[in-house]
Amino acid sequence: MNRIPIFLSSLAGALLFAGCATELPPGAERGPHNTMAYDVLVETSPAGARIEANGEIVGQSPVHVKIFGDPDGTFHDFGSEYFEIRALPEGKDQYVQTRLFQTGHMLSPQDRIPKRIYFNMSQPPPKYVPVYVTPPPTYYDPFYYYGPSIRFYGGPRYYRPGGHYHHH
Numbered sequence: 001m002n003r004i005p006i007f008l009s010s011l012a013g014a015l016l017f018a019g020c021a022t023e024l025p026p027g028a029e030r031g032p033h034n035t036m037a038y039d040v041l042v043e044t045s046p047a048g049a050r051i052e053a054n055g056e057i058v059g060q061s062p063v064h065v066k067i068f069g070d071p072d073g074t075f076h077d078f079g080s081e082y083f084e085i086r087a088l089p090e091g092k093d094q095y096v097q098t099r100l101f102q103t104g105h106m107l108s109p110q111d112r113i114p115k116r117i118y119f120n121m122s123q124p125p126p127k128y129v130p131v132y133v134t135p136p137p138t139y140y141d142p143f144y145y146y147g148p149s150i151r152f153y154g155g156p157r158y159y160r161p162g163g164h165y166h167h168h
Contacts, residue, residue, distance in 0.1 A: 024071055031068035035076045040065045042085060044097075044119045050088040054080070061087065067113055074110035081105040087119040094121040 024030060029037035042051050044061040051063050058065050067083070070076050075083050080103060087097040097119040104110035 028071075033076065033078070034071075035068040036071055038067045038069050038073075038113045040067055040114060041116045042087070042119075043116065044087050044121050046091075046121065048090050049094075049097075049119065049121055050090070052084075052086040052088065054084055061119075069113045070110070073112050075101050075103040075113060077103040077105045077110075079105070081108065083111075085117055087121065089121050095124050097121060097123070097125075 024034075024036050031037055042058075042061055042063050042065055044051075047061050049061050051058050051061055051065070053065050053067075065085070068076060068078075083101045083103055085099045085101075089095060099117060099119075101111040101113075102109050
């Protein structure tokens with residue numbers, strides 16, 4: 001059996017699939033990590049609020065923000081769980097408005113990049129803001145592992161009258 005043709009055909013197949021994954025639409029602006037630029041219009045009512053993207057001031061509304069995302073139209077994971085757009089109020093009776101978009105960090109879902117973001121500056125913030133963070137585990141949650149001829153218990157020990165420790 002000749003292994004060279006098998007190797008060459010598998011190499012050609014791998015290059016074909018690798019080439020398809022990095023293709024961008026014609027005329028798209030290329031970004032870092034095989035991303036492309038998306039133009040997002042950020043508007044506020046009333047106009048003139050300062051707009052921040054991931055903590056950087058990008059201008060006053062209405063403003064066009066360039067967001068580098070994946071070619072399929074979703075946010076790219078540059079190491080952060082969220083992409084944040086904030087509108088900071090300029091007058092009285094206005095509130096800070098925030099939009100969080102998931103980037104797919106650590107296998108979380110990815111949000112699609114919108115074409116337009118609108119903020120109503122007179123709308124009060126919600127009383128409960130959902131945060132997609134799982135709470136840390138408690139220190140005394142027992143866990144078990146039963147491997148081949150190994151038993152392991154990682155929970156607290158309970159003292160049983162009579163001088164013996166008992167696991168629950």
